[in-house]
Amino acid sequence: MHIDESLGELLRQSKRVTVLTGAGVSAESGVPTFRNAQTGLWAQYDPHQLATPEAFERDPKLVWDWYAWRRELVARASPNPAHHALARLEKMVAHFTLVTQNVDDLHRRAGSENIIELHGNILRTICSRDRQEVRDWADDGNMPPLCPRCGGLLRPAVVWFGEALPPQALSAALAASQTCEVFLSVGTSSLVEPAASLSFAAVRSGATLVEINPDETPVSRIAHFALRGNAADILPRLCDMI
Ligand code: OAD
DSSP states (O other): OOOOHHHHHHHHHOSEEEEEEOGGGGGGGTOOOSSOTTTOHHHHSOHHHHSSHHHHHHOHHHHHHHHHHHHHHHHHOOOOHHHHHHHHHHHHSSEEEEEEOOOSOHHHHHTOOSEEETTEEEEEEEETTTOOBOOOOOOSSOSSOBOTTTOOBEEEEEOOTTSOOOHHHHHHHHHHHHHOSEEEEESOOSOSTTTTHHHHHHHHTTOEEEEEOSSOOTTGGGOSEEEOSOHHHHHHHHHHTO
16 A cells, blocks of 8 residues: 655644544454454444443443453453554654544553543443442452442443543543644544544644545545555554654
């Protein structure tokens, strides 16, 4: 895949760059995406049974166990060249914001610093009543474990369907999208709102939109550069051009 030299030049001159990532960035780390027709999590599991507040109310153990399985999966995974390239890019740009829909913590483990986690983080646990983070709990066989402060059920610190995104994260992500010169949409199907609308907000505010994805998405038609391929291949090459 050829990358136009003018994109390297544009990034070299840009003081503000915002990146939105989705599950495709972690695909080469062996973390399954959601919407791949064969291997995607939502092809094998029903999100309504696993990723909604109603599912948790109905069967908290099932939901806890499913997230515990995913937590182990991401803990065993390692950041791939796409994560490392984004950490490298952050050091080259004066004002760099990484907005991620991923809950797998791999950006942080690769060394990225200015990260906005729109959908939370699967490695953290909160009380389902007051939403405060809980770091330790009694290992007394309860599944889900109980909050040591109030006895409420513990749950993963992720955003479920039907739940609002953390308002501060969303407003910071929107501000970063509306003030950047270049916006990269990487490895996301751009089908889930409000994350998907960040690319549109960036373009409306005058940013150059770069999409990195092997497939077309709803933002492809407004992208100024559509780099068709794997993030782990394209992002390191893009960094090398800056
Ligand atoms: P999806 O599974 O919807 O989309 C993954 C995207 O990555 C697709 O467009 C693929 O074409 C692309 N892709 C696959 N492999 C890639 C690679 N190696 N390099 C680059 N791109 C690749 O995942 P998301 O867009 O992240 O939300 O999904 C958004 C949200 O929907 C998730 O955060 C999750 C899910 O339901 C919640 O759980 C709240």
